[in-house]
Amino acid sequence: MSDYTTVFGSIDRYERGTVNIVADDPKNYLFSNMFDVAAKSRPYERVAVAKNFEYVIEVARAEGGSPWYAAAHDEFVTCLDHRVEVHLVKLDDPDAAVDPESEGAHRLPELPAGRKMGRVVLGRGHMAILPVGAAYRFEAARPATLMIQSIDGPETVHKWAEICQK
């Protein structure tokens, strides 16, 4: 038996830390918790929890099936707690689906023509590439927390006042 217990959180069980101020404003630390965000969001709302110029980290509550998305650049998704499936389709004409100059994930009204690339089943801590040129969607039997490395785009939701310590 291990002498140490590694603590991971999940959408149904997490503990938040805190900012203790000496001479500062807690708002300067944009302190939030990814499980808290997922627990309180609508399915597949892509909530920005970190932003550095155009780049973002989004957190999404996976629950049921998501829309199809595509981006003009790679994105990466990490599952933080429960099983989530990722389905990938290689687009015949990616530039027609998403402006190649655009940034961030775009929701596709319907799946454009393409070839099935395959699927990935992610468990806690598993990271998958959402490659440029592909469309993807998520599927989760029970609510789960996804962390997505991307760029601020039309699907990115900013609700900092709701999620951050004040």
Add this chain to the structure above:
Amino acid sequence: MAMSDAIADPTRPANPRGLPLQSAFEAAPADNRTGYRSFTAGHFGFRRDGYFAHITWPGGRHQMAIDAFLRALMRDVAWGFFYGTVNFDTVFGTTNYYGEVEMFAGATNEAFIKSGTAYIERFKSDELMRIFKEMIGDWTNEGYDPFAAPMETGAPWGSKNGDNDPAVSRKRVTAKRMVGLPGDTPLRTDASGYPVNRMFADVPQDQPEVYPEPGFEHEVSAFNLFAYLSRSDVTWNPSVCSVVKESLFCPTSEEFILPVEHGNDRPEWFVQLSDEIIWTTKDRDTGAWRAQVVCKAGDVCVMPADVRHQGFSSKRSMLLVWENGSPKIPALIREGKAPNVPVRF
């Protein structure tokens, strides 16, 4: 106020203090008594004995416990002077200008600044790096690994006793796209010399189920990031695991104390993936205390560009350090064209 060289000539490293480059370096032979070599860079001198690193400069001297000094020097070397300022302690450190670097005593300490005793010299990065690498190689004894947590390695004290070159010459891992992709940074396994750390023995080692259609075997890819981090053999050494243009996911495993107070020249984000880290933040320029940030699994926070930060991790923990590697940012922040805090609400 000095004009930024980044504006005057974008091909040259910024030199906001307008300092000349120092080019004198020296590595003296081993001391008869301690067995260690001493070094000079510009007008800074470095000497070690059984307990301390001694640093001298015109008009001043300073000493650090050798374990703390070697741990800090190791990070500065491995990170190539990193982003912004690496404070070895409240007195000595370096500031990166990406191609050139400033080395200072007291330049980020309010008392030194106010009394006019802060001292700064400027070097070509590769030249100072050469001396720093010689120093870490010579001053690290057999059985001591400055990358390791204190409970996992030997003691650094005493006279010269062998060396540990494999430990101090580790290369920082930088994936080009994502760990595990064909031709990119490989996964860590027992066979490749990365056993699971004792404090992560309970971390599941399962891999994602990947079902590529024929022809897409190399494009449909996933890996267990937590298992990968559980096998890291170093502490406080962020390595790039996934890349979206200049957005760099740099997860790392942390135990004991971040050996430097890092004064980044841009906002730096922390995503706590497991366990707990306590951060102290201080003013970047003066060292005055600002806040303490307690991060538990799932917590996300930013270190504003005008603080220095240092982390404390009782149990080995997994931390995702998120950096924006854009070379344009430091000048924008210095000139007030970009905010210290990336989002206002």
